[in-house]
Amino acid sequence: MDYTTTVLITLVIYKIILVGIGFYANQKTSSTEDYFIGGRGLGPWVAAISSAASASSAWTLLGMSGAAYAMGLSAIWIVPAVVGGYMFNWIWLAPKLQKKAAAEQSVTLSELLANGSGKLTRPILWLCSVCIVFAFTFYIAAQFQAAGTTFASTFDFSMAGSIVMGTTIILIYTLLGGFWAVSITDTLQGLLMALAGLVLPIAALLAIGGPTELWQQMHNVFSTTQMSITGEHSGLVGIAFIFGLLGIGLGNPGQPHVVNRMMALRDEKSVQQAKFIAVGWSAIVITGMLIVGWCAKVLIDPVANSEQALLDVTNLLFPPVIAGVIIAAILSAIMSTADSQLLVSASAISYDISKNKNNKNSLLYSRLTVVIMCVISMLIALYAPDDIFSRVLFAWNALGAAFGPLLIVKVISKSVDGKYAFAAIFTGFALSVILSLFPSAPGDYLERIIPFALAFIIAWLGRR
Template identity: 40%
Template sequence: MASTTIVLLTLIAYKIILLGVGFWASKRVHNESDFFLGAQGLGAWTAGLSYAASTSSAWVLLGFTGLVFSQGAVGLWLIPGIFGGYILTWFVIGPRLNSETASRGYMTIVDFITGDVSAKWKRSIGIVCALMILFCFVFYISSQFQAAGNALTEIFNINATEAILIGAAVIVIYCLLGGFWAASITDALQAVVMMLACILVPLATLHAAGGIGAVMTHIHTVETPSYISFTGGAAGMAGIGVAMGLLGTGLGALGQPQLLNRIMAVRSSSERIQGAAITIGWGLIIYTGLVCLAFAGRKLSIDTGGESLFFAAAEQYLPPVLAGVVIAAVLSAVMSTVDSLLLAAASAVSHDMGLTYRDPARALLFGRIAMVSIAILAVLMTLFLPKDIFSRVLFSWVALGAAFGPTVLTKCLGWRVRGGEVLLAIIIGFSTAVIFANIDGTQADMIEKWASWALGLGILFIGKDRHGKSD
C-alpha cells in the first residue's frame, strides 16, 4: 500500500473519530454555559491534556523544532519560559480563577477580568478585549492553516491553495458540530497523539544518527560555535537580550483565553492540581523528544528548511505503515487545534461584546457565524500574507499575553483596580507588543516581551484601590 494511501486512510479514520466525539458532545450542550465552558465539568485528564495541546501544536511540532534545528541552543530558552507559564497559570492564577468562575458563573476570561469593574467600564473593556481576541486569533488560526497546508502539500503533492482550503474546510465543519466539550475532548486526544509521535519519531531519528552520543559529538565538533551558544553567538548585553526575548515568550500563557478557559472549567481544586501535573509531565516528554529530533536532524543533514523536519524524519526513518499513521495523526492534531481558537473567538463576539446576551439562541448563532467569518479571514491571510509559522504564532501569543496577562495576574494576587486603569493597561500592553513585534532587533524584542508587561503592571499599580474598592 502506498504511503499516501496510508496517510489518507488514517486521516479519514481520525476525522470520523472527531466527528463522533462532536456528535456525542452535542448531546451535552443545552445552554450557553455548556457551549462555551462545558458547565465547569472538566476532569483532571481532560483539562490537563487539552490545555497542553492548546499550548503546543503547529508552532511546537514544526516551528520550535525548526528553530532549534536551524539556530541551535539559543532556541532552548523557550523551554523554561513555557514551563514558567505552566506554573504561573495553574498554581498562581488557577486557584482564584477556578473558584471565582464557580461562584460567579463566568463563561469567559473577559468575565473574570471585568468581574469587579463597575458597569460604566465593563462594556467598554468587554468590547476592546473581544476585538483584540479576534485580531490575534486570525493570525493564530492562520498559522495552523498554513501548517496543515504545508504538510498536505508535501505528502499529496497538491498546491498550497488547495491544501489550505481543504484543511480549513475540515476544521470549520467540525467546529460547527460541537462546543467546549467537543473541543476539550478532541484536544485531549490530540495531546496523546502528539506525545506518541514525539516519542516514536525522535527515537527512530536518533537511532539512524547513531545514538545520542554520536549526535552530541557532532554538535560539539562539527557545528559552528554560534550554533551551540545559548546566546546564538551574541555577546554581552546583546546575548542576554536574545535569551530574555525567548524566555519572555512564556508570559504569553497568562493571557490566552483558550488556555485559561481550561482552568476555569476544571471541576475542583484537587483536579486542578492533578491537571497541572499532567500538563507538566506531557511537556517534559514533548520538548525532550523535539530537541533530540532537531539535533539528530542536524547530524543527518536532513534538508527541509526546518519547519518540515518532523514529517521528513517520520517518512525517512519509520516503517512506511507507521510513518503514514504518524504523519496523518499529527496532521489531524495540528488542524484540530483550531477548534479551541474559534470557540474562544466566537465567545468574544457573542458573549463578551454583549451583542446577544439576553438571547441564548441568537448568541449561539452569532458565535457560529463568527467561527466561519474568522476562518475565512485566516485563510485569506494565509494565502496572501505568507509568513513563517513560528513568528506568526508568537506575535499573536505575545500580544494577547501583554494585554490580559497583567490584569489577570494582579487580580489573582488580590489587587482591586479601577476600571479606567484596567482598560488603559490592556490597551497599552497590547499596543506596545504589536508595535514592537514589527520592529527587528534584540532591543525591540525585549520591549515586545517584557516592557509591554512592565507598562501594564505599572498602570495597574497606579490604579490599585487601597481601600478595597474597584471603582
C-alpha cells in the same frame, strides 16, 4: 499500498473519529454556557491535555523542531521558557482562577477581566474582543497555513486545496459541539502529540547512536556560532537574547483559549490533579522536539525548509503506517489550537459584547461567528502567507501582554479599578503590536518583556 495511500487512509480514519466526537459532543451542548465553557464540568485529564494541546499549536512540533534545526544549541532556552510558563499557569494561577471564575460565574476570560469595572465594563469587553479577534485572525491563519504545508508536502496536493481541506474539517466539529467537542478532540490530539514527543526523539537518537554521539555530531554539522549557548550574540546582548527567549513564558497566563480550560474545571481536586498532567506533558513534548531538531541536522542536511525537518525525519525513520500516525499528530497540534481559537473568537464577538447573553439566538450567532472567522483566517493563509513560528509568537506575545498582567493582579486582589484595567489591556497589546513593527532585538526581548512589565505596573497600581 504505496506511502501516500497508506498515510492518507490513516488520516481519513483519524478525521472520521474527530467528526464522530463532534456529533457526540453536540448532544451535551444545549446552552451558550455549555458551548463556551462545558458547563464547568471538565475533569483533570481533559482540562490539562486539551489546554496543553491548544497552547502548543503547530509551532511546538513544526516550529520548535525547526528552530532547533536552524538555531542550534541556543534553542535550548525555549524549553525552560515554555515549561516554566506551564508551571506558573497550573501551579499558581489555576487554583485561584478556578475559584474566582466559579464565584463570579464568568464564562469567558474577557468577562472575568471586565467584572467590577463599573461604567467601563462594556468598553473593556469591546477592547478585549478587538484584541482577541485581531490576534487570533493571524494566529488561526498560521495554523491553516501549517496544515496546508503538511498536506502539500505529504500528498503533493496544491497548497490552496490543502488549506481548504484542513479548514473544513476544523469547522465541522467546532460547529457541532463547541467547547465539549474542542476539549475532547484536543485531549485526543494532545495524547498523540505526547506520543510523537516520545517516539520521534528516541527513534532519532537510536538512529544516530545515542546522546553522546549526537553531541559529537552536532559539532560537525553546526557552526561554531550555532554551538554557542547565546548564538551569534555575546556579552550583555547575549544575556538580553537569553531573557528574550525566556520571555516566551510570560505569554502563558494571557492566552484566552488556554485559561478557559482552567475556568471550566469542575472542582479544586481536579485542579490539583491537572497540574501534574499539564506540566509533564509540556516537558515531554517541547524537550522531544528540541532533540528531534538537533537530530534532523545530523541525519538530513540540508532541508528545503527548517520547519519541515520533522516531516523529513519521520519519513526517513518510519514505515508509512507509523509515519501516517505521526503526521496525524502534527495536524493535531495545528487543529487543537485553531479550533480553540475559533471558539474564543466566537465568544468574544457573540457572547462578550452581547447585551442579552441569554438570547435564544445567541448559540446561532456564536456558530455564525465561527464560520466568519474561519473564512477570514483561511483567506489570509491563502493570500498573505508568512513564517509560522514568527506569526504565532507575535499573537502569543500580544495577547500575553494584554491579558496576563491584569489577570494575575485580579486573582490576587478583590478587583482592579476600571480605568486601570482598560489602560493595562490597551498598553500591553498596543505596545506589543508597535514594537513588532521594528527590527527584532536579540531574542525579541523588547516586545516580550517591556509591554508585559508596563501593563503589570498599571494593573498593580489600580488594584483594590
